[in-house]
Amino acid sequence: MTEEKINRSELLQVRLTPKESERIHQKFSHSTCRKFSDYVRKKLLDKPIAIYTRNQSLDDFMAEMIVLRNELNAIGNNYNQIVKRLHSLQHVEEIKTWLLLNESSKQILLKKVDEIKSKINQINEQWLQ
Incomplete structure (x- = not known):
């Protein structure tokens, strides 16, 4: 089925006040219409218009996840440096020290993973309400 081009x-x-024009353009900017004329035509002919919506709880969640992701990346980098250091160790005392340092890094990593799980559970509870 081919669509005919409508001429x-x-x-x-239409004459508008600056406030009216601003209001219409503001609504247009939140729509998915690519052209202002398409938006106005749909509005005048009572056709459906898809609108972009923002979910503040999702925005907040994503901001927290970005911070946690950056922290996890830093922890991962530190861990990689520690493992490289381990491969260069030759004495038992150095290896014992590495094991203690590795344990603290592991605890930090587990704490961050628990924070991520907690945030995911919080947002899940909000969405399920």
Whole structure:
């Protein structure tokens, strides 16, 4: 089924106050319409218009996840440096020290993973309400 190209030859002019124009353009900017004329035409003909919506709880969640991701990346980098150091160790005392340091890094990592799980559970509870 092919769509015929519609030739729109009728022109409609409307005078608006600056506030009215601003209000219409503001609503247009939140729609998924690519052209202002498409938006106005749909509005005038009572056709459905898809609107972008923001979910503040999701935005907050994503901001917290970004911070946690950056912290996890830093922990991962530290861990990689520690493992490289381990491969260069030759004495038992150095290896014991590495094991103690590795244990503290592991605890930090587990704590961050628990924070991520907690945040995911919080957002899950909010969405399920």
